[in-house]
Amino acid sequence: MIFGEGTYTYERDPSWGRREGGVPAFGVSQGVACDSRDRVYVFVRSPRAEILIFEPDGRLRDRWGLGNFYHPHGIWFNERDELLVTDRDRHVVVRYTTDGRVRQVIGTSGQAGPPDQPFNQPTKAVETTDGEIYVSDGYGQFRVHRFDRQGKLIRSWGAKGTGPSEFALPHDVVVDQRNRVLVCDRENGRVQLFDRSGAFTGEWRDLLSPMEIFVPTRGQGGRSDVLYLAEGRGRISIRSLEGEKIAAWEYQSVAPRRENAAHSISVDSRGDVYIAEVTGENGFQKFVRQ
DSSP: OEEEETTEEEEEOTTTTTSTTSOSOOOEEEEEEEOTTOOEEEEEEESSOEEEEEOTTSOEEEEEOTTTOSSEEEEEEOTTSOEEEEEGGGTEEEEEOTTSOEEEEESOTTOOOOTTSSOSSEEEEEEOTTSOEEEEEOSSOOEEEEEOTTSOEEEEEOEESSSTTEESOEEEEEEOTTSOEEEEEGGGTEEEEEOTTOOEEEEEOOOSOOOEEEOOOTTTTSOSSEEEEEOSTTEEEEEETTOOEEEEEEOOOSSSSSSOOEEEEEEOTTOOEEEEEOSSTTOEEEEEEO
């Protein structure tokens, strides 16, 4: 079965990562990210909270982090192949090397921040090319935080609501090719756009349940002028920088649960798409670019 449309067509590889040399099942996969060598890092919540590292062909290369995570959520690579992960229930953002060494911790482990301050169940952290860090915060707050490269808070914005700069659940934050800050306002069904200082500049509406946006870097995805969006509920879309749909497809999870929630998305240098799902056990997908 072919998914997608136009020049963005894909075939699903349902056994990727599950074949010989992989894993029997993925468990509950919260996040996925590809490094510069197209190795795939899967942030797993259960049965054991850890990070699984796969070669591009789906063979398991390594695994680490067992005992370090309370509730895995966001995972993201910078261009130096450093990982920024959000441990939701530890209330921290942690910078790791690819072999699991800690480089930086922002937040106080196990302690939620006070109202409007970092962090209360953060969802995602990313870094700009000049070293600033942006964090969506998340389940316990309705905020976005901006830090300098040392982890010092510069400013925060957001409040509970449905208007501009208000959030129902800021589930993801990215900085795109135009230097805009994009926030997936999941429960409001929209993506809000801001400048780097946090000033509201617009929004994209009529989305199913925007979970996470992937911004191509290092030639990932084949083009630098598109965004990949996991909308949850089994829909993936590829959009222009104006938010216009270029291609989209819906699919059924292989996981034994009726509702499919595509929770995280990443794309490798070949343009193959990886989806981490929170659909129950064994929720993970690879779509191979045709």
